[in-house]
Amino acid sequence: MNLFRFFSKPQSAPAARERLQVLLAHERASVGGSDLVTKLREEILKVIAKHMQVDDDKVSVKMERGAKMSTLAVDVEIPFDATRKAAAAAAAKVPGKKAA
């Protein structure tokens, strides 16, 4: 029974090897905080915070680290209020409007 199962299943060691290689490549790169994906994530959040009050619950960050490429998805719920305020601030900066 055990032998039968052993031969009928694809080997799992190659999967283990591939997973470890990807993981360790990322972990070695991230020592000292120099991992690009992490850096991008932090800076993107900083930029967003510059323009609006960021409610952590309204920001979802997802990463998927791959062998050839990684993906970073930052989902931000932007309240209508913040959009309006930003528009007002931009309008105030236009010189023509200031004179009027």
Place this chain on the structure above:
Amino acid sequence: MGKVIVVTSGKGGVGKTTSSAALGAALAQGGDKVVVVDFDVGLRNLDLVMGAERRVVYDLVNVIQGEAKLTQALIRDKRVETLYLLPASQTRDKDNLTPEGVEKVINSLKKAFDWVICDSPAGIERGATLAMRHADVAIVVTNPEVSSVRDSDRIIGLLDAKTVRAESGERVEKHLLLTRYDPARASRGDMLKVDDVLEILSIPLLGIIPESMDVLRASNLGAPVTLADEGSAPARAYFDAVRRLKGDAIPVTVPGEKRGFFGKIFGRKAA
């Protein structure tokens, strides 16, 4: 309010992480909402065993230090939608785990989940004591081998002294999970007997997980063994353990024991 379980052992390498993942997945496969929390700061591995290692963004330390919200740090399993993981930090010092921070996180998790499973690091230091601190139930993972049994005894002592329940005069429900049980070695008489371990530690038995290739295969693939191969012997043992955890009085079968022993098995008190 959900139940908090600590999976602990004292000794390393006995199967705490494997068991945390398998028990968590088995509970979630039954429809319960489960979060498995990795307390092994600096040497996290639960993410790898559960196959979520590429998706870790924030971790337990980030949440405790206020750098991320709990909801942001939780990773949902891709296979079972009621199963979540809260990873440990890989780069931070374990001193970042504060008792107040851990209490806050556990309390929030208890409100949102049916089961909060705390995967303890080996040893009896800060990480291990904080992992057990808020437990309602403790699963002591033990191998049928002298040093593991000794360390389990030490951990049982800590559970009776250093947990919130113990300090307030209540009891932490303790269960023994015997892992890496090798029927071949047992039949040669070269392994501690189940009854011997039970007698020495004198806590009820939750289950016996046989030593198996299936466990190694599952970790290679990044899937809890109950998901990787539901029909395998270790998976079935974990499913049974989960049923006992939920109160079903099903008899424990010793892997490799013949049916003639059934009466004896039936006589053994299940957890």
